[in-house]
Amino acid sequence: MGQLQANGKEVVHEEEGNIVVINTCGFINNAKEESINTILEYVGKKEDGLIDKVFVTGCLSERYKPDLQKEIPDVDEYFGTSDLPKLLKVLGADYKHELLGERLTTTPKNYAYLKIAEGCDRPCSFCAIPIMRGGHRSTPIERLVVEAEKLAAKGVKELILIAQDLTYYGLDLYKERKLADLLEALVKVDGIEWIRLHYAFPTGFPMDVLKVMREEPKICKYIDIPLQHISDNVLRSMRRGTTKAKTTRLLREFRNAVPEMAIRTTLIVGYPGETEEDFEELKAWVSEMRFDRLGCFTYSHEENTHAYQLVDDIPEKVKQQRAQEIMELQAGISWELNQEKVGKIVTCMIDRKEGNYFVGRTEYDSPDVDNETLIDAAKYYLPVGEFVEVKIMETGDFDLFGAPLDSSHE
Numbered sequence: 001m002g003q004l005q006a007n008g009k010e011v012v013h014e015e016e017g018n019i020v021v022i023n024t025c026g027f028i029n030n031a032k033e034e035s036i037n038t039i040l041e042y043v044g045k046k047e048d049g050l051i052d053k054v055f056v057t058g059c060l061s062e063r064y065k066p067d068l069q070k071e072i073p074d075v076d077e078y079f080g081t082s083d084l085p086k087l088l089k090v091l092g093a094d095y096k097h098e099l100l101g102e103r104l105t106t107t108p109k110n111y112a113y114l115k116i117a118e119g120c121d122r123p124c125s126f127c128a129i130p131i132m133r134g135g136h137r138s139t140p141i142e143r144l145v146v147e148a149e150k151l152a153a154k155g156v157k158e159l160i161l162i163a164q165d166l167t168y169y170g171l172d173l174y175k176e177r178k179l180a181d182l183l184e185a186l187v188k189v190d191g192i193e194w195i196r197l198h199y200a201f202p203t204g205f206p207m208d209v210l211k212v213m214r215e216e217p218k219i220c221k222y223i224d225i226p227l228q229h230i231s232d233n234v235l236r237s238m239r240r241g242t243t244k245a246k247t248t249r250l251l252r253e254f255r256n257a258v259p260e261m262a263i264r265t266t267l268i269v270g271y272p273g274e275t276e277e278d279f280e281e282l283k284a285w286v287s288e289m290r291f292d293r294l295g296c297f298t299y300s301h302e303e304n305t306h307a308y309q310l311v312d313d314i315p316e317k318v319k320q321q322r323a324q325e326i327m328e329l330q331a332g333i334s335w336e337l338n339q340e341k342v343g344k345i346v347t348c349m350i351d352r353k354e355g356n357y358f359v360g361r362t363e364y365d366s367p368d369v370d371n372e373t374l375i376d377a378a379k380y381y382l383p384v385g386e387f388v389e390v391k392i393m394e395t396g397d398f399d400l401f402g403a404p405l406d407s408s409h410e
């Protein structure tokens with residue numbers, strides 16, 4: 001979008017223009033369905049003469065281009081994940097190398113995602129991402145610093161670091177893990193106040209990151225570490241390169257090094273061959289570990305992955321039931337953890353006003369996926385995009401309700 005804008009094109013996100021570019025996801029069934037429905041919706045609009053052209057890019061078209069061309073031929077052109085220059089060309093724009101890091105973000109002004117690497121070298125059996133995104137390529141530290149500076153100049157205060165695998169950062173480029181060095185470089189960027197870590201892989205986690213997190217206030221005491229399962233049988237078949245004992249030890253080390261750290265994870269239930277015992281073991285472990293945040297997905301059987309050779313033997317109903325059980329268990333844990341926050345004072349980033357509330361987040365919460373802190377907009381006026389000190393008054397299972405400390409907000 002930054003490239004198009006620099007070429008003098010008017011670009012809008014999720015609003016309609018005469019040319020529509022759909023960026024698709026092809027990761028699991030639900031995402032594929034959503035992408036296909038969106039393509040069909042816009043092809044329909046094109047047929048009705050409401051828009052002139054529809055282009056499709058992203059992971060779904062990387063993975064299934066020939067099928068899509070055959071099944072939905074009314075799309076003007078399909079592009080893969082590395083076809084950006086070609087896509088820009090059909091949109092009448094030139095790919096300008098010097099614009100790397102120049103972005104037009106689609107998130108609220110106060111935060112932005114910073115992609116620090118592309119692709120993945122791990123062999124996880126269930127995962128189609130390496131097929132679509134290729135091997136791991138880290139972006140050099142100095143380029144990320146430039147991108148962060150440009151984002152900060154536009155008012156971004158929080159950087160959310162993402163990659164398919166944050167843990168691997170640097171190994172390809174520098175021949176050693178460099179996430180801690182990257183963090184030390186990013187904290188020096190003026191205007192950036194929070195830096196958050198998503199998608200760390202448990203095997204080979206760079207422990208020097210914990211020291212930076214403990215000592216550097218700009219690094220949110222937060223980590224998202226998708227663990228997928230805990231039964232050794234399932235972990236082995238998933239080819240995750242770790243065990244229950246090693247994972248448990250790692251989480252204990254996190255909590256010892258940075259006691260306040262909020263740990264987020266995601267799990268997969270209904271993986272081929274997951275027995276009732278495996279599932280019970282997972283539930284018991286979720287109860288024991290008391291994750292601050294947790295998401296649970298049902299297994300999706302994906303062509304060309306290693307696990308595709310296995311039999312997808314858990315009925316859909318059982319998968320759903322298991323996911324629901326985990327989420328109910330987590331709701332109770334989350335409620336208990338929230339009770340400990342009542343009466344505490346937290347710094348909140350105010351993301352938006354929605355209905356009767358200002359919606360804020362603490363450093364322990366990431367946008368869209370985690371808890372929110374709601375502040376009554378009938379009683380208080382808060383500056384959106386700014387930090388505000390908030391006292392937590394009450395909580396639900398997930399969200400917190402608070403009031404600003406400073407009476408000038410009344």
Ligand code: SF4
Pocket residue numbers: 120121122123124127128129130164165201
């Ligand atoms: S680390 Fe993540 S992206 Fe890479 S193969 Fe495993 S699940 Fe997929």
